[in-house]
Amino acid sequence: MKLAFITNHTARRATYKKRVKGLMKKLYEITTLCGVQACGIVFKPDDLEPQIWPSIQGVHSVLVRFMHTPDFDRDQKMFNHESYLKERIQKLNEKLKKKMKEHRMMWMSLQLHHYLEVGNVPEDLSTLDMNDLTYVINEKMREIDMKMVQLEKDERA
Amino acid sequence: MKLAFITNHTARRATYKKRVKGLMKKLYEITTLCGVQACGIVFKPDDLEPQIWPSIQGVHSVLVRFMHTPDFDRDQKMFNHESYLKERIQKLNEKLKKKMKEHRMMWMSLQLHHYLEVGNVPEDLSTLDMNDLTYVINEKMREIDMKMVQLEKDERA
């Protein structure tokens, strides 16, 4: 097997699940066998909460020790909340925008497919003034799209 | 082999050396294969410097992120204004996603209906009243707009 990013989503997920379990087991084993203190932290891209070993308290304990090692500059602004927040929100928004676009396109194909296969319409929508509604909605959608484009431009600038 | 502390000093040292190497390799593999962010720290009792992966900078990067996870904040009782803000923005993002999804579904249903009606659109459409659904949709639009503005503000702030 090639040691490279697994592009297939389900395969990657499966591998991750197995390997994270294996990793945590290895951590448990080395600490038990060798009497050392260890911790591990793994962040999945879409998961806010990390996988950790052995526990929040355990990780914390290791981190405190780590931050007191000679090499580590304690005065670094590593826990500057504000700058971290900004960065994180920006990334979140980028992801969100991407997802929104993808979803919209997906829905269009799905709906079209549904029409071609089944050929029916939701009944509660059949009495609406479609011209007015679609106009308003399309306007709103365009505004949102433009905002998104603007945001992307701003980010690039 | 029994999974317990190896009392023999040399044997323990040998095992440690091998297993630490294996552990770091596993970390490298899971990050490469699954595109996740991870770090590992191991302290030997007699060694001041820990074994780390991937590097001081890499560990640092993961720790910054870890220090900002909700659970850790809660554990640290760091209920300051910034973490409150972060939580709020997270909730906002979630709500926005939800609204966008709802909105997309409705919009696509409407679009589909419009599509189906093309060719035999009733001529007296303009006499139909906007009903409750129109109101609901416009409400949702406004909410989405407000969230977008809020997010943009937060982003710039």
Place this chain on the structure above:
DNA sequence: TTGACTATCCTTAGTAA
């Protein structure tokens, strides 16, 4: 101590239910 070297055991990718 360290660095091979293997036999054994473990992990896990792929597969199927």
Place this chain on the structure above:
DNA sequence: TTTACTAAGGATAGTCA
């Protein structure tokens, strides 16, 4: 989606130099 299974390859305890 998860769970179970298994062959293949990988990790490593024990050993020797």
